[in-house]
Amino acid sequence: MKNFQIIRALSSGSAVSSxxxxxxxxxxxxxxxxxxxxKKNVVAPDKLVDITxxxxxxxxxxxxxTSIGALAKNSQVAEDKAIxxxxxxxxxxxxxxxxQQIRHxxxxxxxxxxRTRCSYFYNTDMPxxxxxxxxxxxxxxxxxxxxxxxxxxxxxxxxxxSDMCVALAALDATVQVEGPKGKREIKFTDFHRLxxxxxxxxxxxxxxxxxxxxxxxxxxxSKNVHYLKVRDRSSYAFALISVAAALDIQNNTINDVRLAxxxxxxxxWRLIEAEEFLKGKTVSETIFRQAADLAMKGAxxxxxxxxxxxxxxNAIVEALTIASSK
Amino acid sequence: xxxxRSTTNKLTEDESNASRRDFLKKSGLFTALALAPPSLMxxxxxxxxxxxxxxxxxxxLTIEVNGVKQNLNVEPRTTLLDLLREQLHLTGTKKGCxxxxxxxxxxxxxxxxxxxxxxLASMQQNAQVxxxxxxxxxxxxxxxxxxxxxxxxxxxxxxTPGQIMSGIACIKEGHANSREExxxxxxxxxxxxxxxxxxxxxxxxxxxxxxxx
Numbered sequence: 001m002k003n004f005q006i007i008r009a010l011s012s013g014s015a016v017s018s019x020x021x022x023x024x025x026x027x028x029x030x031x032x033x034x035x036x037x038x039k040k041n042v043v044a045p046d047k048l049v050d051i052t053x054x055x056x057x058x059x060x061x062x063x064x065x066t067s068i069g070a071l072a073k074n075s076q077v078a079e080d081k082a083i084x085x086x087x088x089x090x091x092x093x094x095x096x097x098x099x100q101q102i103r104h105x106x107x108x109x110x111x112x113x114x115r116t117r118c119s120y121f122y123n124t125d126m127p128x129x130x131x132x133x134x135x136x137x138x139x140x141x142x143x144x145x146x147x148x149x150x151x152x153x154x155x156x157x158x159x160x161x162s163d164m165c166v167a168l169a170a171l172d173a174t175v176q177v178e179g180p181k182g183k184r185e186i187k188f189t190d191f192h193r194l195x196x197x198x199x200x201x202x203x204x205x206x207x208x209x210x211x212x213x214x215x216x217x218x219x220x221x222s223k224n225v226h227y228l229k230v231r232d233r234s235s236y237a238f239a240l241i242s243v244a245a246a247l248d249i250q251n252n253t254i255n256d257v258r259l260a261x262x263x264x265x266x267x268x269w270r271l272i273e274a275e276e277f278l279k280g281k282t283v284s285e286t287i288f289r290q291a292a293d294l295a296m297k298g299a300x301x302x303x304x305x306x307x308x309x310x311x312x313x314n315a316i317v318e319a320l321t322i323a324s325s326k
Numbered sequence: 327x328x329x330x331r332s333t334t335n336k337l338t339e340d341e342s343n344a345s346r347r348d349f350l351k352k353s354g355l356f357t358a359l360a361l362a363p364p365s366l367m368x369x370x371x372x373x374x375x376x377x378x379x380x381x382x383x384x385x386x387l388t389i390e391v392n393g394v395k396q397n398l399n400v401e402p403r404t405t406l407l408d409l410l411r412e413q414l415h416l417t418g419t420k421k422g423c424x425x426x427x428x429x430x431x432x433x434x435x436x437x438x439x440x441x442x443x444x445x446l447a448s449m450q451q452n453a454q455v456x457x458x459x460x461x462x463x464x465x466x467x468x469x470x471x472x473x474x475x476x477x478x479x480x481x482x483x484x485x486t487p488g489q490i491m492s493g494i495a496c497i498k499e500g501h502a503n504s505r506e507e508x509x510x511x512x513x514x515x516x517x518x519x520x521x522x523x524x525x526x527x528x529x530x531x532x533x534x535x536x537x538x539x
Contacts, residue, residue, distance in 0.1 A: 003383055006402040006448050028449070035405070035444045036425050048402070050449050099514020100501070101432055101441045101492065235513035 001038050005047045009054060012178050012210055018049045019208050020180045027051050027210060029071055030106040032098075033114040041124055042115075042131055056109075056212055059083065064218050070109030070211040074164065075100065077108060087216055089246050092227035093167035099236045109211035112165055112175070112191065115202065116158035116266075117238055119143065129155045130199040145304040146238065149312065150265040156199030157302055160192055160267050161238050167227060169268035170244040170260035173216045179209035188214070192267030199266070220256060221246035226323035229262075230315055239263035241311050243319035254278050259295070259320075264312065271295040274316070283324045285317065292316035385448050391416065392460030400447045407431045407442035410457060418458035418487050422516075429515035432488040432495075433457050439495035441514075458487035461494075469537035470494050473528035481519035489515045493529045494538065502533040 006028075009015035019025035024046040028034055037043045056069040059080050066086060068077055077083055078094035098106065120126045120138030127136030139147055139157050147157040165188075173188040192203050205211075224247040231237040242262035248255040257278045259271040274295040281287045292313035301309050384399035391414060400409055407424070410416045410433070422430030424443045431443040434456040461468035470490050473479070480486045492515045496502050501511035508526050517525065532538060 001403045003401055003403050006385065006446070008451075028446070031446060031449070032426060032441070032444050035446060038403075039425065048446075052449060099429065100496070100499070100511050101429060101439050101514045102426060102444075104438045105440050105444065235510050 002041070002044045004045055006050055007047070008050045008052075012051075012054055012056070012212055015049050015051050015054065016178055016180055016208065016210050019047070022047055025049060025208075030073070030110045032102050032106045033110065037115060037122075040122055042122060051210070061086070066216045066218075068108055068214045068216070070213055071107045073104055074098070074106045074108065074111060075103035077164075078103060086218075086222055087167075087171060088223075089171065089221060089225040089227055089244055090164065090167045090216070092225070093163040093242075093244060096227055096229045096239075096242070097163035108164070108214055111162055112211060112214075113203070114160075114162060117146065117161045118158040121158060130158060130195070130202075133198070133200050140302060143304060144302045146240065146263070147302055147305050148265050149299040149301055149305060149308045150261075150269050151194040152266065152300075152302075153195045153197065153199070155197055156195035156266065158195070158199065159263055159265060160202070161263075162268070163227070163229060163239065163242060163262055165192065166242055166244045166260045166262035166268045168214060168216070169270050170246055170258040171216050171219065171221065172258070173214050175211060176213045176215065177205060177209040178212050179205075179207055181207070183212075184209075189268070189270050195266045202266075219246070219258075220248040221258065224249050224323045224326050226319050226326070228315055228319040228322065230311060241308055241315050243315045245316075245319040245323040247320070247323050249283060249324060252283050254281050254283060259291075259316070261295075261312070261316070264299075264308065271316070273297070278320075285321065288317045288320040288324075289313070291320070387447060387450070388452055389447070389450055390452075390454045392456060402446065402448045404447045405443055406433070406435075406445040406447045406450060406455070409447040410442060410455075416457050416459050420484055420487055422485065422488070427516070428485070428488075429492060430485050430488040432491045432515065434491060434495065437498075439492055456491075458490060461490070468494070469532050469535070470528065473532045473537075474525070477524045477528040477531060478521070479525045479528040480517070480521050485515060485517045485519075489517065489525055493525070493532070496529060497533045497538050502529055505530065 007018060009018055026045040026048055028048045029051050054071060056071040058069045059072055060067045061082060074094050078091050084091045118139055120128045121130050126138040129135060129137050137156055144157060148159050168188050175186045175188055175191050177184055186204060190204060226245050229239050229242040231239055239262050241264060244260045246258040257275050259275050261269040274291040277294050278291050295316055296313050299309055384401050387398045387400045389396050407419060407421055410419050419433055419442060420430040422428035426441050426444045431441055432439050433442045435453050461471060470493050474490060492512055496511045502508050505526050508529050
C-alpha cells in the first residue's frame with residue numbers, strides 16, 4: 001500500500017474543507033472497503049481524513065421521520081430495538097450483509113459508498129472502465145455471473161453490492177450531505193447512478209461532499225416486510241439477487257407496497273411499476289407472479305448471469321409471499 | 327517518500343521542509359556509504375537512514391494492548407494486524423487473507439470484535455485492544471480456549487485465535503442462543519479444515535455453562 005498522510009477531523013465543516021482542495025484526498029470511517037481497495041492499489045489516496053470523531057453516530061426518531069447518522073455502525077442500526085420495530089426491513093437487510101465483525105466496523109455512510117465487487121474492478125491487470133476510464137470492460141464477454149441485468153451499459157455491467165441500500169431505496173429514504181457549497185438533500189433512489197458512459201462515478205455526490213445522515217420517512221411497513229437474499233452460501237456472501245419487500249396489508253388487500261432489488265444493477269433497483277400494479281389488489285400468488293413479470297421487463301443477461309432472469313422473478317414472488325404471510 | 331509531510335507529525339511546514347532536506351541529504355550520504363570501505367559500513371548497518379525515514383513517515387500512537395499501554399510510532403498505512411504482529415510481536419493473531427474475508431485476524435477493540443487487517447492502527451488512538459494472548463490469566467486458559475480444546479474445535483489451528491475471539495464476542499453480544507444463531511454470527515470466521523461443528527459445540531458449551539460473566 002502506498003503511504004499517505006492521515007489527519008483527524010473534529011467537525012464536519014473542517015472535514016469537508018480538509019479535503020476540498022486536495023484532489024487525491026478521501027474521507028475514511030470504518031475503512032472496511034477503502035483499506036481493502038488501497039491494499040489492492042485500486043485506489044491510492046495521498047491523504048485520508050479520519051472522520052470517526054465526528055458527532056454523526058446518533059439514531060433519532062423525529063417527528064415524521066427517523067434520522068440515522070452517517071457514522072452509525074451497521075451493527076448498531078441492525079440491532080437497535082426501535083429500528084427493528086419501526087423499520088424491520090432495514091434491520092433485516094443490514095443483518096444479511098457482511099459478517100458481524102465487519103458490521104461492527106462499517107458505517108451507514110460508508111456502506112452507501114462501497115465500490116462494486118466486480119472482479120475486473122479489483123484486478124488491476126484487467127481492463128475496467130470504472131477503475132480506469134476508457135480502458136474497456138472485462139466483464140462483458142468475460143466472467144459475469146454476479147453482474148447486472150438492469151440498467152447496464154456498454155461501458156459497465158457491475159452491480160452495487162450493498163444490502164442496506166436496497167432497503168433504504170425501498171423505504172423512500174433521503175441522504176443528507178454537506179459540502180464546500182453547503183448542505184443539501186438527495187433522494188436515496190437518486191444517490192446511486194447508472195453507469196452510462198461514466199461508470200467511474202458510482203453516485204451523485206459532488207465535489208467531495210460528506211454524507212452526514214440518512215432519513216427515513218415514517219411508514220406503515222412495520223409488519224409485512226421481508227428481505228430475501230439469494231447467495232452462494234447461506235451467510236457472509238454478496239447477493240446474487242436480493243429483494244426488499246414491504247407491504248401494508250389490511251383485510252388481505254394491499255394498501256401500499258415498496259419493492260426493490262439488489263445484485264441486479266449499478267444501483268439499488270426500485271420496482272415502481274410492480275408496486276403500482278400491486279396497490280389495491282388482494283394478496284395472492286397469481287398477483288405476485290404478475291407483479292414479478294412486470295418487474296422483469298427490460299432485463300437482459302450477459303451469459304454467465306442469464307440465470308438471474310429466472311431467479312429474479314422467483315425471488316420477487318418468494319419475498320412477497322413471505323412478507324405477506326407474517 | 328513522495329508523500330508530502332503530514333501535519334500529524336506535528337511539524338510546521340518550514341520544519342518539515344527542513345527535515346525533508348535533511349533526510350534527502352542524509353539518505354544521499356548513506357547511499358555513498360554503501361559504496362564506502364568496510365570501516366564505514368557500521369553506520370549503514372545501524373540503518374540510520376531507515377530510522378530517519380521512519381521518523382518522518384510515522385505518526386505517534388498511544389494504544390493499550392492486553393492491558394499494557396504502548397507509546398508507538400506507526401506509519402499511517404500500518405494495519406492493526408501488522409502492528410500487533412510485526413511491531414509488538416504478538417503473533418497469536420493470524421494473517422489469513424489480509425482482505426477481510428476470513429476472520430483469522432479478529433481481535434477485540436474497546437470490547438468489540440473487529441477485523442484487525444482492515445483497521446488502520448493510526449486510527450486507534452487510545453484504543454484498548456485484546457488479542458488471543460490477552461485471554462488467559464497466568465497459566466489458566468480462558469473458558470473458551472478450554473472449550474475449544476475439549477471439543478476439538480480445530481485441526482490445523484490457523485483460524486483458531488480468530489474463532490476464539492469471535493466466539494467470546496458472539497456470546498457477549500447475545501447471539502449464541504441457538505446453534506443456527508451461532509453459525510450465522512460466526513460466519514465471518516472461515517475454517518478450511520471444516521471444524522465448524524465442533525466450534526459450535528465449544529461456543530454452546532461456554533454459553534450454556536454461563537462461563538462468561
